[in-house]
Amino acid sequence: MDVSIAVDGDDSDKLPCAGCDDRDCPIRKALGEAGLLECSDSIRQISARPGERLEISGFEPDTVFRIASGMLMQEHVLEDGRRHVAAFKTDGELAWPLSREDNGDIREFYEAVKPTDLCVISVSPLADRTSDACGLMETLYSAAKEEVARSQTRMLTLARSSATERLAGFLFDLAKRTGKQMKYGTELKLNMRRERIADHLGMQPETISRIMSAFKKDGVIQLPRPTVVIIPNLQALAAIAFGAA
Amino acid sequence: MDVSIAVDGDDSDKLPCAGCDDRDCPIRKALGEAGLLECSDSIRQISARPGERLEISGFEPDTVFRIASGMLMQEHVLEDGRRHVAAFKTDGELAWPLSREDNGDIREFYEAVKPTDLCVISVSPLADRTSDACGLMETLYSAAKEEVARSQTRMLTLARSSATERLAGFLFDLAKRTGKQMKYGTELKLNMRRERIADHLGMQPETISRIMSAFKKDGVIQLPRPTVVIIPNLQALAAIAFGAA
DNA sequence: CGTGTCTTTGAAGGTCCTCAACACTCGTGG
DNA sequence: CCACGAGTGTTGAGGACCTTCAAAGACACG
Numbered sequence: 084m085d086v087s088i089a090v091d092g093d094d095s096d097k098l099p100c101a102g103c104d105d106r107d108c109p110i111r112k113a114l115g116e117a118g119l120l121e122c123s124d125s126i127r128q129i130s131a132r133p134g135e136r137l138e139i140s141g142f143e144p145d146t147v148f149r150i151a152s153g154m155l156m157q158e159h160v161l162e163d164g165r166r167h168v169a170a171f172k173t174d175g176e177l178a179w180p181l182s183r184e185d186n187g188d189i190r191e192f193y194e195a196v197k198p199t200d201l202c203v204i205s206v207s208p209l210a211d212r213t214s215d216a217c218g219l220m221e222t223l224y225s226a227a228k229e230e231v232a233r234s235q236t237r238m239l240t241l242a243r244s245s246a247t248e249r250l251a252g253f254l255f256d257l258a259k260r261t262g263k264q265m266k267y268g269t270e271l272k273l274n275m276r277r278e279r280i281a282d283h284l285g286m287q288p289e290t291i292s293r294i295m296s297a298f299k300k301d302g303v304i305q306l307p308r309p310t311v312v313i314i315p316n317l318q319a320l321a322a323i324a325f326g327a328a
Numbered sequence: 329m330d331v332s333i334a335v336d337g338d339d340s341d342k343l344p345c346a347g348c349d350d351r352d353c354p355i356r357k358a359l360g361e362a363g364l365l366e367c368s369d370s371i372r373q374i375s376a377r378p379g380e381r382l383e384i385s386g387f388e389p390d391t392v393f394r395i396a397s398g399m400l401m402q403e404h405v406l407e408d409g410r411r412h413v414a415a416f417k418t419d420g421e422l423a424w425p426l427s428r429e430d431n432g433d434i435r436e437f438y439e440a441v442k443p444t445d446l447c448v449i450s451v452s453p454l455a456d457r458t459s460d461a462c463g464l465m466e467t468l469y470s471a472a473k474e475e476v477a478r479s480q481t482r483m484l485t486l487a488r489s490s491a492t493e494r495l496a497g498f499l500f501d502l503a504k505r506t507g508k509q510m511k512y513g514t515e516l517k518l519n520m521r522r523e524r525i526a527d528h529l530g531m532q533p534e535t536i537s538r539i540m541s542a543f544k545k546d547g548v549i550q551l552p553r554p555t556v557v558i559i560p561n562l563q564a565l566a567a568i569a570f571g572a573a
Numbered sequence: 574c575g576t577g578t579c580t581t582t583g584a585a586g587g588t589c590c591t592c593a594a595c596a597c598t599c600g601t602g603g
Numbered sequence: 604c605c606a607c608g609a610g611t612g613t614t615g616a617g618g619a620c621c622t623t624c625a626a627a628g629a630c631a632c633g
Contacts, residue, residue: 159484163571167484181477188570189481210462217455220465227472232426234479236434239404239412241486242530246621277580285487287622292581309580309630325433326408491589522612532590537613554598554612 105151107175109226110204113219121212125205131155131195133274139180139191145206147223148178153199154261154274158282160190168283170233171196171275173260177226197274241285244324249284250294252324254304258314268305268315277309350396352420354471355449358464366457370450376400376440378519384425384436390451392468393423398444399506399519403527405435413528415478416441416520418505422471442519486530489569494529495539497569499549503559513550513560522554 105111114122128151131137137148137155148155150172157169157178172178181191206223210216240249254271262269273280277288284291298304303320305313314320350356359367373396376382382393382400393400395417402414402423417423426436451468455461485494499516507514518525522533529536543549548565550558559565 159480161484161488161571165484165488165571167487169480169483179473179476181480189484210466217462217465220462220469221455224465224469224472227469227476228424230476231424231472231479234476234483235404235414235426238414238479238483238486239406239410239434241483242412242527243406243410276578282487288580289582289623290621293621296581326406326410521610533611534591534613535589538589541613 105175108149108151108202109222110147110149110202110209110219113215113222114209114213115215118213118215122209125208125212127203129201129203131199131201133195133197135195137193139193142180142203143205143207144180146180147204147206148172148180148193149202149204150174150176150178151200151202153201154196155199155201156194156196156275156279158192158194160192162188166282167285168279171257171283177223177230179227179230196279244326246284246286246290247294247297248324248326249286250280250291251298251303251320253280253284254312254314255317255320255324258312258317258320262314265313268313269317271312271314273310273312350420353394353396353447354467355392355394355447355454355464358460358467359454359458360460363458363460367454370453370457372448374446374448376444376446378440378442380440382438384438387425387448388450388452389425391425392449392451393417393425393438394447394449395419395421395423396445396447398446399441400444400446401439401441401520401524403437403439405437407433411527412530413524416502416528422468422475424472424475441524489571491529491531491535492539492542493569493571494531495525495536496543496548496565498525498529499557499559500562500565500569503557503562503565507559510558513558514562516557516559518555518557 110126111119119126129137131153139146152174155172155178157172158166159169160166170176170178178193180193181189206219210219213219240252244252257273258269258271262271277291281288281291295304295306299306302315303323305315307313355371356364364371374382376398384391397419400417400423402417403411404414405411415421415423423438425438426434451464455464458464485497489497502518503514503516507516522536526533526536540549540551544551547560548568550560552558
């Protein structure tokens with residue numbers, strides 16, 4: 084599916100934060116309940132269905148995305164089609180669309196991998212009008228620093244881990260973030276295809292498949308369907324990811 | 329060389345910014361000349377000789393490094409010795425030491441690759457005491473966002489580029505940042521060994537060497553000594569880096 | 574129940590790594 | 604000034620890992 088959704092004047096727009104019950108949202112905390120009312124045109128809620136793509140060219144460089152629920156994929160694509168998924172963002176995580184001049188030949192896309200609600204936030208007007216602009220900037224700065232730390236960990240993985248370690252690490256991370264605890268282990272719903280996992284880990288879809296089969300054969304995972312992974316023992320996966328293989 | 333320098337009470341400490349003639353420093357701008365005087369204990373200048381290592385365990389999580397001059401290497405190391413150089417930071421660039429809890433088993437080091445002066449900045453006390461705390465946070469936020477963008481470009485490279493493309497991109501980037509323009513082309517002094525370049529690009533030193541030889545054979549570079557690279561035509565390198573090969 | 578898409582599996586090939594030997598560089602000391 | 608030696612860089616041969624190409628199998632959707 085390759086459907087783009089318009090953001091301006093779309094009926095998926097909602098009143099900022101009004102319908103959002105996330106009390107942990109750092110943006111909301113920084114603004115306060117009073118501040119929210121003043122900034123209704125700077126925060127916009129968008130719903131995206133699986134496969135829908137956000138057209139980021141319309142956004143100002145100070146835009147921030149915050150995932151309220153669901154999962155959003157951030158991808159970068161070269162002219163010749165080579166592709167990398169920088170992150171699968173889930174509940175509460177932030178993402179920063181790159182300004183166009185930064186990236187040279189790289190195009191950036193955001194695509195929902197499952198039904199997703201997200202907030203599109205324009206920072207500058209928010210900072211101008213809220214009483215605690217410093218708190219807001221500090222919150223965003225802190226989040227950006229964490230993003231840098233995550234990126235550095237991922238670079239180490241991409242540069243120095245085997246395909247097996249990378250996939251084990253990916254499954255482990257995703258299971259921790261979105262897995263459901265069952266009596267028989269952790270159940271993980273993969274909302275993306277093998278190709279996207281490959282794009283995230285710098286591999287080929289066939290390689291993902293092969294390693295999945297090997298994990299299955301070794302009893303590290305069960306694979307009732309291609310999109311459902313059951314992990315009886317998370318520590319076993321972690322051990323593989325962090326170099327026990 | 330594996331010399332660590334102590335940071336506290338070292339005679340390499342200098343008065344903050346007093347000896348620094350960098351008027352473009354965003355920290356300085358945000359603080360203003362008056363603010364600088366108040367914050368003398370929050371900014372510390374350090375000099376490091378090639379091979380010297382900063383002991384980061386002593387720094388608060390809100391610490392920021394700013395390279396005044398020279399080059400600082402930021403590296404992450406796994407228990408088993410696998411290593412990645414996240415960046416070679418040069419004049420004016422910022423670096424954020426990771427908080428210890430973030431990185432799990434990853435240890436972080438900073439090492440000068442040539443004589444380097446850097447500022448060690450504690451952000452919190454600075455923000456508390458300066459008049460324009462918002463401006464300071466905004467500056468840092470902006471810098472952190474740029475760092476995220478750089479990391480994402482690097483991840484795409486690590487995940488989806490060939491060894492040849494990665495090395496060409498590295499030389500191109502470094503030549504732009506630190507190369508000297510000569511009549512015969514751009515001269516680039518490599519202050520790091522092949523092993524460190526390999527750690528930056530996720531390769532082996534032998535592979536670096538092989539590709540260097542190939543570039544030399546093709547006339548893309550000259551290599552009078554292992555540490556000196558002459559690039560007659562930067563665009564040729566860029567073409568290789570961005571997928572013309 | 575058929576069709577298109579995605580996944581899995583197999584075989585062959587390429588890129589990069591590993592191991593090993595040799596060459597070069599540069600600082601030290603005779 | 605040259606000789607020496609340790610560290611670093613280069614080159615070669617062989618192999619491992621992952622990719623590429625191809626085909627068959629599974630799944631989802633009408």
